[in-house]
Amino acid sequence: MFGLRFERRADPSPLLVFAVSVGAIVAALLVTSVIFALYGVDPLHAYRTIIERTLLDRRGFSEVIRKSIPLILAGVGLVLALRARFWNIGAEGQILAGAVAASGVALFAPLPEPLYVPVMFLVGAAAGALWGLLPALLKVRLGVNEIITTLMMNYIALYIVRWLINGPWRGQSVTGFSYSDRFPSFAQIPTLPGTRLHWPTLAIGLLLAVILAFVLYRTRLGFEIRMMGESQDAARYAGVNFMRTTLFLVAVSAGAAGIAGVGEVGGIHHRLIEPNSISLGYGYTAIIVALLARGNPLVAVVTALFMGLIFASGDIIQVALRLPSQMPDVINGLILLFIVCSEPLLRYRLVRRKQPALQASGEVSA
Amino acid sequence: MKRWILVLALLMGVASAQDDSLKVGFIYVGPVGDNGYSFAFDQARQALEEAVPEVETMYVESVSEAEVEAFIDQLVFEGSDIIIANSFGHGDGVLAAAQRYPDIIFGHATGVERAPNVMTFMADFYQVYYLNGLVAGALSDSGKIGYVASFPIPEVKRHINAFALGAKEVNPDAVVEVRWLYSWFDPAASNEATEALISQGVDAFGFTEDSTTVVQVAGARGYPSFSHYASMVEYSPETVASGHLVNWSVILIDFVEGVLDGTYTSENLEDVDYFWLLEQDAVRMGAAPDMPINPVYEEELKGYLVDHPEFGEISAWDLVFERLEQMSTSREEFDPFEGPLYDRQGNLVFEEGEIPTIPELLSTQWAAENVVGPWEGE
Numbered sequence: 256m257f258g259l260r261f262e263r264r265a266d267p268s269p270l271l272v273f274a275v276s277v278g279a280i281v282a283a284l285l286v287t288s289v290i291f292a293l294y295g296v297d298p299l300h301a302y303r304t305i306i307e308r309t310l311l312d313r314r315g316f317s318e319v320i321r322k323s324i325p326l327i328l329a330g331v332g333l334v335l336a337l338r339a340r341f342w343n344i345g346a347e348g349q350i351l352a353g354a355v356a357a358s359g360v361a362l363f364a365p366l367p368e369p370l371y372v373p374v375m376f377l378v379g380a381a382a383g384a385l386w387g388l389l390p391a392l393l394k395v396r397l398g399v400n401e402i403i404t405t406l407m408m409n410y411i412a413l414y415i416v417r418w419l420i421n422g423p424w425r426g427q428s429v430t431g432f433s434y435s436d437r438f439p440s441f442a443q444i445p446t447l448p449g450t451r452l453h454w455p456t457l458a459i460g461l462l463l464a465v466i467l468a469f470v471l472y473r474t475r476l477g478f479e480i481r482m483m484g485e486s487q488d489a490a491r492y493a494g495v496n497f498m499r500t501t502l503f504l505v506a507v508s509a510g511a512a513g514i515a516g517v518g519e520v521g522g523i524h525h526r527l528i529e530p531n532s533i534s535l536g537y538g539y540t541a542i543i544v545a546l547l548a549r550g551n552p553l554v555a556v557v558t559a560l561f562m563g564l565i566f567a568s569g570d571i572i573q574v575a576l577r578l579p580s581q582m583p584d585v586i587n588g589l590i591l592l593f594i595v596c597s598e599p600l601l602r603y604r605l606v607r608r609k610q611p612a613l614q615a616s617g618e619v620s621a
Numbered sequence: 622m623k624r625w626i627l628v629l630a631l632l633m634g635v636a637s638a639q640d641d642s643l644k645v646g647f648i649y650v651g652p653v654g655d656n657g658y659s660f661a662f663d664q665a666r667q668a669l670e671e672a673v674p675e676v677e678t679m680y681v682e683s684v685s686e687a688e689v690e691a692f693i694d695q696l697v698f699e700g701s702d703i704i705i706a707n708s709f710g711h712g713d714g715v716l717a718a719a720q721r722y723p724d725i726i727f728g729h730a731t732g733v734e735r736a737p738n739v740m741t742f743m744a745d746f747y748q749v750y751y752l753n754g755l756v757a758g759a760l761s762d763s764g765k766i767g768y769v770a771s772f773p774i775p776e777v778k779r780h781i782n783a784f785a786l787g788a789k790e791v792n793p794d795a796v797v798e799v800r801w802l803y804s805w806f807d808p809a810a811s812n813e814a815t816e817a818l819i820s821q822g823v824d825a826f827g828f829t830e831d832s833t834t835v836v837q838v839a840g841a842r843g844y845p846s847f848s849h850y851a852s853m854v855e856y857s858p859e860t861v862a863s864g865h866l867v868n869w870s871v872i873l874i875d876f877v878e879g880v881l882d883g884t885y886t887s888e889n890l891e892d893v894d895y896f897w898l899l900e901q902d903a904v905r906m907g908a909a910p911d912m913p914i915n916p917v918y919e920e921e922l923k924g925y926l927v928d929h930p931e932f933g934e935i936s937a938w939d940l941v942f943e944r945l946e947q948m949s950t951s952r953e954e955f956d957p958f959e960g961p962l963y964d965r966q967g968n969l970v971f972e973e974g975e976i977p978t979i980p981e982l983l984s985t986q987w988a989a990e991n992v993v994g995p996w997e998g999e
Binding site: 308312314315318421432433434437449451523524525526528529531532533535567570571573574575 | 679681685686687688690691692694695696698699709710713721803804805
């Protein structure tokens with residue numbers, strides 16, 4: 256039609272990737288503007304209010320970073336998994352697994368006081384990793400689709416948390432409400448004064464991004480992971496140990512999500528609470544973070560900050576603009592939709608059908 | 622980059638113009654459409670705005686305990702001078718935010734922990750549950766009255782005891798059978814508990830659960846029940862006999878006026894704890910605001926005669942209103958727990974003529990003589 260056809264692109268340039276990603280986000284925000292307008296809110300006023308209270312306000316900005324922390328950790332981990340085409344949809348459950356393990360340590364472990372926080376991080380990372388390794392084993396040994404298993408593991412984790420806070424771990428001092436007792440002060444992750452930023456978790460996230468970028472681009476293991484993602488057959492032919500490599504990257508990916516869970520309960524809530532309150536869907540949003548980052552762990556930090564901004568704007572949308580609390584979810588969904596839809600633009604280009612009258616300039620492809 | 626931000630900020634201007642109204646921000650645990658707890662709270666917010674012209678209010682609904690701090694940040698940004706949170710579970714967030722915002726005044730409904738800028742308040746129903754018990758005792762034919770209860774905590778135990786003592790006053794053989802849900806909101810479990818009680822011969826119901834389930838399930842069999850927090854008459858117009866309604870507005874108005882005239886500041890709230898009752902009009906008896914007792918039951922209650930040690934022969938109807946008037950005057954006039962009072966294990970709880978103090982009420986663990994069923998911490 257119209258004399259146009261798709262033609263496969265070889266390797267999209269970084270500039271094109273950037274332009275298409277930004278374009279997808281802008282398109283999503285334009286659609287959101289229409290929704291704002293339908294609610295009778297001037298979209299310009301809406302975006303101005305959001306920017307004023309997040310990027311231009313000290314406390315607001317610290318909230319953006321705080322909400323980015325779990326997204327950085329889970330997102331960077333997902334980048335690694337997606338790089339090897341392991342579709343880890345289970346970050347949400349891995350976050351909860353980490354939160355449960357950390358809560359167990361904080362509430363019950365007999366440890367010297369200074370050891371609590373480090374042990375919580377270690378045990379949380381291990382629990383997250385275990386939660387991810389089960390589907391990974393099922394995949395490499397039995398060929399079970401990991402999208403289904405990782406997703407289902409989320410629900411198992413969710414109900415385990417619910418059972419714990421309604422049953423054995425329900426607090427003595429909470430008069431019947433469903434959450435655990437408060438963690439003792441030495442089992443709380445320190446925060447920057449005047450904010451709720453639990454900086455140790457942030458530091459771990461940033462460090463992890465740097466380390467994973469190094470592993471991915473500068474080591475043999477990273478090369479193998481990238482090769483698995485590009486072509487499984489080629490990787491197999493080149494002698495990549497699929498089992499070992501998959502288990503390693505899933506352990507790291509899920510372990511990072513576990514650390515995010517430790518940060519949420521240890522740094523913010525100081526209790527094991529209702530699972531949907533521990534993670535406000537961070538595990539799912541991390542998928543957007545990783546997709547937007549297009550396989551680069553360092554870029555994932557930036558995209559996590561962007562999604563953190565959208566999360567933080569949810570409260571503003573509700574209080575300042577008097578809009579329903581579901582709006583941020585709508586924006587999230589729109590961004591994901593536009594990113595997925597923009598994918599073909601990276602892999603294909605639109606060219607005019609060959610016509611004798613025209614020069615065949617548009618067809619030359621590398 | 623810095624200049625850039627400066628230009629941006631200038632372009633946007635400072636949107637929030639200063640004015641001298643007192644801004645009160647409300648945080649509700651549920652949706653205002655829940656027809657119960659948060660709905661009643663929002664009624665009070667509107668009443669406050671009407672009663673005190675200097676006040677401007679705003680609210681956020683459906684705020685879980687985990688998110689309360691982020692919403693407090695936003696309400697502060699909006700210029701709130703006072704922030705009121707309505708759920709016990711908001712406590713952690715309120716206390717933490719109060720430390721970060723020492724100049725803002727906080728109010729925490731049903732809370733227990735205070736700070737120099739955090740006061741707590743409660744409108745307690747125990748007197749009204751007693752009045753509801755009088756009605757239930759008179760309306761029950763079997764003498765078996767059911768109580769679908771949330772958690773075995775002092776507040777709920779106090780209410781069950783008052784309800785049971787009311788029933789006993791009009792029918793010495795009446796017993797109150799208790800079923801525990803271990804949840805504040807669980808329509809499915811409420812349904813099950815109500816059905817189980819019905820199958821044991823129970824024919825009148827009190828409850829502590831934040832849905833209208835008991836009213837509807839009991840109502841389907843024609844058994845009387847009571848509105849909880851807000852009117853539930855529309856869910857079973859023929860069987861909601863009476864109920865206990867909250868009127869948070871009197872507390873809010875009193876407190877906000879205290880802030881306006883300088884009585885309450887962000888430095889002296891450590892000991893400000895409202896525990897308001899019938900006397901202060903913080904709670905009311907009624908199936909609905911304009912219906913103290915459902916007219917459907919008027920004849921039956923007027924025909925139910927009691928030989929009463931204090932009033933002689935009196936109908937249940939008149940007794941309810943006599944007691945209501947006494948308790949609305951003062952706690953000294955009449956209290957459902959006035960001694961001598963024995964618990965169901967035979968221990969003397971309050972001595973002859975003794976009226977429980979507020980701390981004694983707040984730590985209720987005993988069970989009234991005619992309460993049947995498991996009772997933790999007895």
